[in-house]
Structures are given as C-alpha cells and as structure tokens.
Amino acid sequence: MSLDPNTERFALITKLILTGFFLVLYTSVSLALLSSPKERGTGYHENDLYFQADSEYLAKRVAKNRHNYQRVRFHPLFVLFFNPIGRGMNVVTQNPEVTACVLNAIAGSVGIFLFFVLFHDALGIPLARSTLYTLIGGLTATHFVFSVVPDTFIFSSVGLILLLIIALRYASSLGAWLGVSVYLTGITITNVASAFIAAYYFLLQRNNSSKINRNLIYRYLGQFVLVSAVLSVAQKILYNVWLFTDRHIIVKEDLGWYLFLPHSFAEGWERTNLMLKHVFLFSIVPPRLKTTIHYLNSKLTMATFMDTAWWDFPVASWVAIFLWITLLGIATFYLFRLRLYRHRLVKVSLGAILFNLALHTVYGDDFMLFSCGWLVFLLVLVFFSLEQSPVVRKYARLYQLGLLIFVLSMGVATGWLAYDMYHILLSQ
Numbered sequence: 001m002s003l004d005p006n007t008e009r010f011a012l013i014t015k016l017i018l019t020g021f022f023l024v025l026y027t028s029v030s031l032a033l034l035s036s037p038k039e040r041g042t043g044y045h046e047n048d049l050y051f052q053a054d055s056e057y058l059a060k061r062v063a064k065n066r067h068n069y070q071r072v073r074f075h076p077l078f079v080l081f082f083n084p085i086g087r088g089m090n091v092v093t094q095n096p097e098v099t100a101c102v103l104n105a106i107a108g109s110v111g112i113f114l115f116f117v118l119f120h121d122a123l124g125i126p127l128a129r130s131t132l133y134t135l136i137g138g139l140t141a142t143h144f145v146f147s148v149v150p151d152t153f154i155f156s157s158v159g160l161i162l163l164l165i166i167a168l169r170y171a172s173s174l175g176a177w178l179g180v181s182v183y184l185t186g187i188t189i190t191n192v193a194s195a196f197i198a199a200y201y202f203l204l205q206r207n208n209s210s211k212i213n214r215n216l217i218y219r220y221l222g223q224f225v226l227v228s229a230v231l232s233v234a235q236k237i238l239y240n241v242w243l244f245t246d247r248h249i250i251v252k253e254d255l256g257w258y259l260f261l262p263h264s265f266a267e268g269w270e271r272t273n274l275m276l277k278h279v280f281l282f283s284i285v286p287p288r289l290k291t292t293i294h295y296l297n298s299k300l301t302m303a304t305f306m307d308t309a310w311w312d313f314p315v316a317s318w319v320a321i322f323l324w325i326t327l328l329g330i331a332t333f334y335l336f337r338l339r340l341y342r343h344r345l346v347k348v349s350l351g352a353i354l355f356n357l358a359l360h361t362v363y364g365d366d367f368m369l370f371s372c373g374w375l376v377f378l379l380v381l382v383f384f385s386l387e388q389s390p391v392v393r394k395y396a397r398l399y400q401l402g403l404l405i406f407v408l409s410m411g412v413a414t415g416w417l418a419y420d421m422y423h424i425l426l427s428q
Contacts (some may be wrong), residue, residue, distance in 0.1 A: 023109035062086025063096035077186025080235040108147025122168035278367040286417040316416035319409035331385035349377040
C-alpha cells in the first residue's frame with residue numbers, strides 16, 4: 001500500500017510516540033516493582049514472585065559472565081542473543097536486576113512499534129484504528145505483565161509479531177523466514193510450531209495452492225537446522241551452555257513437575273477450563289490478582305490468576321471485559337459468516353492458538369507464562385475479522401469511538417493491575 005509522504009511521516013511519528021510512551025510506562029512500573037519491599041525482600045532476587053516468572057534467571061542470563069545459565073533447554077539461544085547486550089547495559093547500571101528490567105521494557109516497547117507496523121503497514125488498516133489497536137495491544141494483561149516482569153516471554157512476543165509481518169510483507173524472502181524462525185526457536189523452543197505453521201501457509205504455499213514446493217521445504221528446513229546448530233555450538237564455546245546442558249533433569253523436572261496427565265474427565269475438564277479463560281479473557285483484560293502458595297514449595301507465596309474465577313474481575317476491569325467480550329463475539333460471528341477461516345492469516349492464527357491450547361493443557365504451570373505465545377494471534381484474529389466485517393464499513397465512526405472507549409477502559413484496568421502487583425506482595 002503506497003502512502004503520500006505526509007501520511008508516511010505522520011505514521012512514523014505516531015509509531016515513535018507510541019513506542020516512547022510505552023517504554024517510559026513499562027520501565028517506570030518495572031523499576032517500581034523491583035524496588036518495592038516484598039515479602040521475600042526487595043528486588044527480583046528470587047523466581048516465582050509474579051505468575052512464576054523466572055526473573056532471577058533472566059537477570060543472570062543477560063548480565064552475568066559465563067554464569068551457570070539455568071533452563072537453557074527451553075531457551076536454547078537466548079544467552080547468545082541477549083547476554084552481550086545485557087552485559088553492555090550492565091556496565092552502565094552496575095545492577096543485573098535493573099539491567100533485566102530495562103532490557104525487558106525495551107523489548108516490550110519494540111513490540112509496540114511492531115504492533116503498529118503489523119496493523120498499519122502489513123494489514124493496511126487506517127492510521128487511527130491502527131493506533132487504537134496498538135494501544136490495546138500494549139495495554140493487554142499479557143503484554144503489560146511481561147514488559148514489566150523480567151522473563152524471556154516478551155522476547156518471544158516480539159518475534160511472533162515480526163513473524164506475522166514477514167508473512168504478510170516478505171513472504172517470498174527465505175532469508176527473512178530463516179532469521180525469524182531461528183530467533184523464535186532460540187528464544188523459546190516451542191515457538192518452532194508457530195514459525196513452521198506460518199511458513200507452511202505463507203512460504204511453502206505462496207500462491208494459496210495446496211501443492212507444496214518440496215525443494216523449498218528442504219532448503220528452509222536444512223538451513224534452519226544448520227544455522228541453529230552453528231549458533232548453538234558458538235554459544236557452547238562462548239558460554240559453555242547449549243540445548244543439551246540440562247538433559248539429565250528432563251525426566252525429573254519437565255516430565256515429573258510440569259507434565260499433567262488427567263486421571264479423570266473432571267480433572268481434564270478443570271485444566272481445560274483454566275486454560276480457556278487464560279487464552280480468551282485473562283490474557284487481554286486483567287482479572288482479580290490473587291496470592292497462592294507455590295505448589296512445589298509451601299514456603300513461597302506468589303501472585304497469580306490461576307485461582308481466579310471466570311467472572312472475578314475487579315470493578316476497574318468491568319467496562320473493559322464487557323467491551324472485549326462484545327468485540328470477541330462480533331469477530332467470531334463474522335469469522336464464520338464471511339468464511340474468513342479460509343484466509344491464510346486466519347489459518348495461521350487459529351493454528352498457533354490451537355497448538356498452545358493443546359500443549360499447555362497438558363504441560364506447564366502458570367498459564368500466564370505462556371500467553372505471549374498466543375496473544376498476537378488472538379488480537380489479529382479478532383481485529384482482522386472485525387476489519388472485514390460490515391460493522392467497520394457501515395459504522396466506522398461509531399466503531400472507532402467504541403475502540404477509544406475500550407482503550408480508556410483498558411488503561412483503567414491495567415492501571416489497577418499495576419497497583420495490585422505493587423501492593424499484593426508488600427511486606428507487612
């Protein structure tokens with residue numbers, strides 16, 4: 001889509017303003033949480049304070065030199081990608097925890113920039129609505145939480161937004177696909193599924209044909225494995241860690257602690273029900289934050305949504321959850337009414353969401369940890385369906401006003417979440 005220079009300039013200014021605003025917001029909240037006198041002390045000196053996020057591990061990964069980096073089997077190349085940046089920042093901050101907070105907030109604000117690129121440049125949505133969609137994305141519970149609580153997940157989110165931009169704008173570029181696929185898998189290994197689903201529909205079926213270019217498959221997969229292996233060996237040489245470093249504890253921790261196999265239909269339904277409310281509601285509009293006892297350590301208290309009921313939203317979230325359910329319902333109706341499920345973008349989004357649903361229903365602990373894996377796909381599914389619907393064409397101004405009210409209500413809901421996160425673990 002070609003734009004006149006004035007429109008392009010205004011779009012760029014809008015991107016930069018949004019990115020700067022969220023960078024200040026995320027950094028401020030993150031440092032406030034870092035400095036608060038929590039029950040387990042000040043700072044992110046321990047993991048599992050919020051949603052079982054491994055904030056301590058992230059600080060060590062990004063700011064320490066040749067530390068014993070834990071959980072590399074889940075994040076195979078994260079140390080190689082971000083430790084040089086983090087150590088450089090740590091020269092200035094002289095504090096690994098502050099470095100982790102700032103780097104995390106920067107990643108979240110980069111995600112804001114990419115949200116706007118996705119909605120405006122890749123999907124061709126008008127400037128005003130792209131701005132509103134971007135604001136909504138930045139204020140969602142998932143993007144906000146993992147932009148202010150240090151962990152690897154916001155870095156995954158950035159890669160998944162970029163994945164959809166490449167699919168829509170650079171689908172024929174094998175180099176772009178390789179780059180984003182290696183990055184995503186290096187950040188979190190399960191991202192490989194979303195990368196391959198998108199590549200299948202946009203790279204290997206570029207003409208929307210059911211026929212697959214086998215030669216292209218071999219080139220893509222072969223180069224993906226080769227580049228990943230080379231980078232993994234490089235990380236092993238530089239940091240003495242790689243994918244197989246923790247293989248001896250896979251059975252004990254990954255299968256013993258995090259694999260969930262229901263013993264009855266009731267157990268399975270309870271787990272599925274818990275997953276569904278995180279996917280479609282809690283990752284967007286924050287419900288009531290609660291404290292619970294860590295299920296592996298009875299001495300640890302942590303903040304979570306896992307014990308929150310479907311309907312348990314604070315007053316600050318009532319307007320936002322009502323509007324989100326309304327938008328979700330309208331989008332779902334037109335997804336089937338207009339048969340949008342045949343569109344490649346919708347197939348990719350549905351595939352990624354279903355993969356996360358299937359995987360984390362049987363594997364994982366706090367579901368908010370994995371919400372970065374489906375957030376962008378859910379937002380694209382809803383906003384793309386609404387953009388194709390007659391609602392936007394016939395009632396554009398009214399729809400835009402509704403989005404503005406939704407943004408304001410999301411600001412109130414997320415502001416209350418920040419307040420809750422600061423106070424819920426305060427030392428008495």
